[in-house]
Amino acid sequence: MNLETNMKNTWCPGCGHFSILAAAKQAINEIVEEGVKPENIVIASGIGCHAKIVDYINVNSFYSIHGRVPPTLTGMKIANPELTAIGFAGDGDGYGEGLAHLIFAAKRNVNITMIMHNNRIYGLTTGQFSPTTPEGMRTKSSPVGNPEFPLNPIKLMIASGATFVARCSSFDIKNLKETIKEAVNHKGFSIVDVIEPCISFFNSTKYLKENIYKMEGHDPTNEIEAMKKASEWNYTLEGKIPIGIFYKVDKPTYDELLLKGRNPKTMK
Numbered sequence: 001m002n003l004e005t006n007m008k009n010t011w012c013p014g015c016g017h018f019s020i021l022a023a024a025k026q027a028i029n030e031i032v033e034e035g036v037k038p039e040n041i042v043i044a045s046g047i048g049c050h051a052k053i054v055d056y057i058n059v060n061s062f063y064s065i066h067g068r069v070p071p072t073l074t075g076m077k078i079a080n081p082e083l084t085a086i087g088f089a090g091d092g093d094g095y096g097e098g099l100a101h102l103i104f105a106a107k108r109n110v111n112i113t114m115i116m117h118n119n120r121i122y123g124l125t126t127g128q129f130s131p132t133t134p135e136g137m138r139t140k141s142s143p144v145g146n147p148e149f150p151l152n153p154i155k156l157m158i159a160s161g162a163t164f165v166a167r168c169s170s171f172d173i174k175n176l177k178e179t180i181k182e183a184v185n186h187k188g189f190s191i192v193d194v195i196e197p198c199i200s201f202f203n204s205t206k207y208l209k210e211n212i213y214k215m216e217g218h219d220p221t222n223e224i225e226a227m228k229k230a231s232e233w234n235y236t237l238e239g240k241i242p243i244g245i246f247y248k249v250d251k252p253t254y255d256e257l258l259l260k261g262r263n264p265k266t267m268k
């Protein structure tokens with residue numbers, strides 16, 4: 001399936017978003033080959049450099065507003081449960097502006113997927129610290145060093161009720177594609193936190209390339225183990241960074257419970 005559009009790509013050369021775009025297109029193509037109708041796929045984005053991704057993939061798409069991708073997809077999914085709904089958000093967008101929406105989508109276990117472009121900086125507005133920027137880092141909005149400690153979204157999402165929580169890196173497109181596919185095929189709220197550099201305002205390439213490793217032997221059905229694994233790296237600029245699926249369990253989804261409840265035949 002040809003997913004190309006005629007829109008000019010305006011991301012900076014080397015931006016991690018290119019890898020997410022490539023992996024997402026490959027994943028969508030494979031999902032279609034496996035039987036999902038292209039007209040039943042919808043993607044949405046928030047606000048930020050990441051958001052342009054909806055212009056670069058030729059499927060049904062929606063530019064939402066800052067931080068509001070989860071409720072946008074929730075509405076779509078409830079209105080049409082046949083949809084495969086995939087959201088894209090940035091770290092400032094999803095973990096800052098719209099954090100409560102992300103938490104409630106996880107709590108409700110809505111059957112949607114969120115792909116987080118986590119370059120740990122506000123890129124579009126030229127380099128202010130975000131919720132995942134390392135403590136002490138000098139940015140345009142923290143000229144003497146970021147006075148805040150970074151959020152660990154993996155731990156937060158597990159604690160909030162997400163039933164599929166993974167971390168990937170923009171430097172391994174194959175692994176990213178496979179993880180996106182698994183997240184989309186998961187029934188329930190799935191989130192993939194993609195660690196990537198912002199070439200222009202936080203070029204973390206060297207540190208990421210030297211420290212990312214794939215988890216092996218981890219049991220993703222064990223919540224305590226998932227939390228322990230997620231605590232190995234707290235979004236600093238030190239230590240090894242585990243990549244893979246931290247947590248994956250089955251639980252009834254919000255959309256199916258809601259629709260069941262709305263069906264008079266199944267209401268008590």
Ligand code: SF4
Pocket residue numbers: 010011012014015016017049050119123124197198199200201
């Ligand atoms: Fe990518 Fe950063 Fe350039 Fe935005 S500013 S396109 S996030 S490299």
Ligand code: MG
Pocket residue numbers: 048090091092117118119120121122123130
């Ligand atoms: Mg960002």
